[in-house]
Amino acid sequence: MGLGECLVGEAEKALVLQALERGQLFRYYGVGAGEPPAMVSTLEREFAGHVGSKFALAVTSGTAALEVALGALGIGPGDEVIVPVWSWISCFTAVVRMGARPVLAESDDSLNLDPAEIARLRTPRTKAVLVVHYQGVPADLDAILAAVHGTGVAVIEDCAESAGATYRGRAIGSIGAIGTFSFQARKIITSGEGGLVTTSDPRLYERTVRMSDVGQYRAFHEKLSPAAGQVFSGSNFRMGELAGAVALAQLRRLPALKLRLRAMRQRLMDGIQDLPGIRFRRIPDPAGDLGFETYLFLPSARHAARLREELAALGVNCTQHTGTYCHYARAYCQTGAAHAPGASPFAGLAPWPAPGYREQDFPRTRSLVERMVALPLGALYTEADVDHVAASLRAVWPGLEMETVGARLAGSASNP
Ligand SMILES: Cc1ncc(COP(=O)(O)O)c(C=O)c1O
Missing domain, CATH: 3.40.640.10 (Type I PLP-dependent aspartate aminotransferase-like (Major domain))
Known part of the structure; x- marks a missing residue:
């Protein structure tokens, strides 16, 4: 919901x-x-x-x-x-x-x-x-x-x-x-x-x-x-x-909803931010975001998949919630078609998909979204729910061997 x-x-x-x-x-x-x-x-x-x-x-x-x-x-x-x-x-x-x-x-x-x-x-x-x-x-x-x-x-x-x-x-x-x-x-x-x-x-x-x-x-x-x-x-x-x-x-509910989400997110952060090697989504202005999803970047897609699986087994649903994909992965981009043959703004960009509309043109975004995990926060989450998310992450974290991976990442400027 x-x-x-x-x-x-x-x-x-x-x-x-x-x-x-x-x-x-x-x-x-x-x-x-x-x-x-x-x-x-x-x-x-x-x-x-x-x-x-x-x-x-x-x-x-x-x-x-x-x-x-x-x-x-x-x-x-x-x-x-x-x-x-x-x-x-x-x-x-x-x-x-x-x-x-x-x-x-x-x-x-x-x-x-x-x-x-x-x-x-x-x-x-x-x-x-x-x-x-x-x-x-x-x-x-x-x-x-x-x-x-x-x-x-x-x-x-x-x-x-x-x-x-x-x-x-x-x-x-x-x-x-x-x-x-x-x-x-x-x-x-x-x-x-x-x-x-x-x-x-x-x-x-x-x-x-x-x-x-x-x-x-x-x-x-x-x-x-x-x-x-x-x-x-x-x-x-x-x-x-x-x-x-x-x-x-x-x-009229929005101000109270935002306050609640931000308070819960702070509680979650207090419970997880000391985990070795943990990397969060960058928030350009931390004073103003809503805080309903907390994104982590893992070292690889494999790490991210494993973390999602292990959290799901503990009842933490961190599958991707938004239905967002990179546009190049969707049929409307792959066809480049509009509602009428002559209406496509891509006419003249042959062969299609042209550069700028293919997976290989977006290595940085692809890497980020493959390696991310979103920890959820619902409007009705209680303090106990949030504590459960934090405790679950703490429980599975050592198994990901983030200490060694974290040390490797510290030397890599291309990772967040
Ligand atoms: C970023 C963004 N823009 C636009 C829309 C479109 O909104 P709607 O579904 O109300 O048409 C959505 C949501 O579906 C969205 O997430």
Whole structure:
């Protein structure tokens, strides 16, 4: 179960009931004076306040949020977007759906985009960098913003897996040009399906609304920020009131959830960080991550597989939770196909898969993800559960013979 999904209860029920009793399930058909009903608009207002961005627009999914963000930035055929090779399916497919080309980048030992990749991959066609804050840990945004400074390349923050996290005191989703969130069932907070876009730029806000509401910009949005841009053909990614009610109740749970996760993670770290040779995922700003998964890097894929197996035997489930794979391993990347033959942004890159889309092009990321193990923390984990994870790791650790491997790693700069 997802973190927020475990917590669904009275607060969600109460707001869903309120929405049903209003009898207005479409966000823009309000009950009085042209006002929309409360749920989606309240979610947007509170979410913007939470993130510290001027605007928030709720949509139907995190994937929709990505397409809306790309469209708002005017990204389409002929354009390129830098995307970490280790990221969720939609981070690649949303770019292809918009007709642009995803250009794949290596991740570093934070399991997020390596900022040095931006200079290596940027071309005159690069319009954006899609920064994916992977599983609760914000990417190194200072270095990423420095790498795009003065280039005109926009930073899109994909916060789908890290709602509530901060980077150097600011909420993620408020630092790049535009942020995207997902409320799918396995995310930090959920409405089953759902998503949201944040920005502080009124021009981008207008375009996100038009992207998500078949090109329209209604009176509700006019009041928040007067229209100044062009009408264009958008899609329909509007969130309904029932999803809005659940997402709103979940948003209100987020601060307490984050506090709890961070406290449990600290307890886990206190129990394991002295283990000889242990290597953790690098967290660029340890004050702001969510802490629901604790990643270790082992010396080899074989060590990682063995550790997973031995922990599973003790009841610690540390299989990979996110369903994330390197894009080159997935069929959509291997075919390079779009929904229509002429729509693929990879036409002209023959033979396919071209360099930049093959396993051998990403040795650093491949090595990291093969050697990692994620220790889990659930929203309902008790102190005893956390202590069990720590004790289990301590119990199996000596069998991995990390002392000898650790000494070998200490001399190797290429390992985290
Ligand atoms: C990083 C990332 N981006 C985008 C998405 C897409 O969100 P959704 O499933 O709501 O479309 C997800 C999750 O599935 C994700 O993990």
